[in-house]
Amino acid sequence: MDIDLKVTDQDNYLVHLRFAIIVFLALSVMALDVRSKVLADFRYYVESALYPVLVFADSPHSVSKIVSSQFKSHSDLIKENEKLSTENFLQRADILRLKDLEYENEALRKLLNSPARHNTKRLFAEVIDVDPDPYLSRVIVNQGTSAEVYEGMPVITDMGLVGQVIEANYSYSRVLLLTDPNCQIPIIDSRSSVRGICSGSGSHNQIFFNNVPRSADVREGDLLLTSGIGGVYPRGYPVAIVTSVGVSDSQPFAAITASPLVEIDKMRYVLMFSTNTQDSKDIDYAQKAKNITDNKIILNQQRVRDLIDKLSVKGANNKNEAEKIEETSNEVKHDQ
């Protein structure tokens, strides 16, 4: 009995020690991962290797989708086909106009010597998993560094902005949604051009428009677009619609809430956008435009100086000529 007690005491002691070691290990791994990014490579490779697990975890969803699509009736399919072809036709017509506007915009930008924007690279991706962590609003999409996804890449759907890539693995990447409290997006009110930064609330149908003075012209129903400031999100993508503007005398700022346009809990497909700021062609063009503008200033200054000089010289000459003419005319008068 005594021996048994001793053994159990020793066991207990060992359990406490083991737990202490585990806590220490967990905390040190956490610190290394979060603060120093020493484990970034390790994470990249292991998470890339765990991709099949994620796909497997998504299988109930994808299987149910396949099954439900298989059981659609013939008449439903015909209806859907008709609807889609009509939609496609209308969108083609819109695109015709869009092309024209794009050319016009490019021409105007060239006239202003500002670089034309080429948003050429678009990547289609499917949401394969939603982060189960209750503190984070993130989703996993099935495109990774193998498809040239990079950290900070903006993600959109046909409805509006979704967020940005915060972690790119080989075959999948994590997207930070705009509803996450860590996600801050520079936005602009499309009606009044009030600029600001919006941040997520943690809830999937609400974001906050922060630090806006009470006097700012923001009303219910205003459309908020990305302002393009900061360089992560391209300009002009719809983000949210203002749902309430609370103004209280005791608060220095207005409490503005907006509802995201994208249905984050329902979206299945997303578009990943690269703004191509790294594109050498764009950089060259921007450099060229800058040079032209810079030279133009110098040219202008020189031209103005020359012009002034010329004018002053001309003026002086003219004066002399006029005097000469007057003198000659006087002489002629005297002769007469």
Place this chain on the structure above:
Amino acid sequence: MISSKENKNSFLLLLVPLLMIGMILQIVQLPEIVSQNRPDFLMLFILFFAVQSSKFTYTLEISWVVGLLLDLTTGAPLGINALIISSQIYLITTQFKNFHKYVMFQQMIIVGIVNFLVCILGYWIEHIIGQAYFEMQFLIPAVSTALFWPFIYIICAILCSTFSIEIYDKEKAD
């Protein structure tokens, strides 16, 4: 006696597949309402073997490794789920030594309270890291974990008897 012992299979035969199932259940995509209140399946599976089998000695280490894998698949800060799962197992196995003798509803209360406490610990750590935000909903999983404990217990007990796995050592020893 010897022959009956030989017939018994190792608990690992059941634990490893159950842990894999638990992992899938933790990361599988579910509707948002269900997903927010998802019980801690992995912890419950490990807890069953930790309280029932005296042969299962490396509970803390296994829960740490499993938690680390969960961190990697969910993208959480590395080590947070490892700490959460192993703390729960540690608290229950060391502070409630006769856990397996308790009535089911008492076990449920203990599981719920410990999960609740450790949830707060997890929230606290994530808040220090700067990723968490406060929402009362984060405490609901503690209730769902407690409610799921009898189901997990019964399922595991049935599976153990089906695959003739030796788990009731502790009770025999007592």
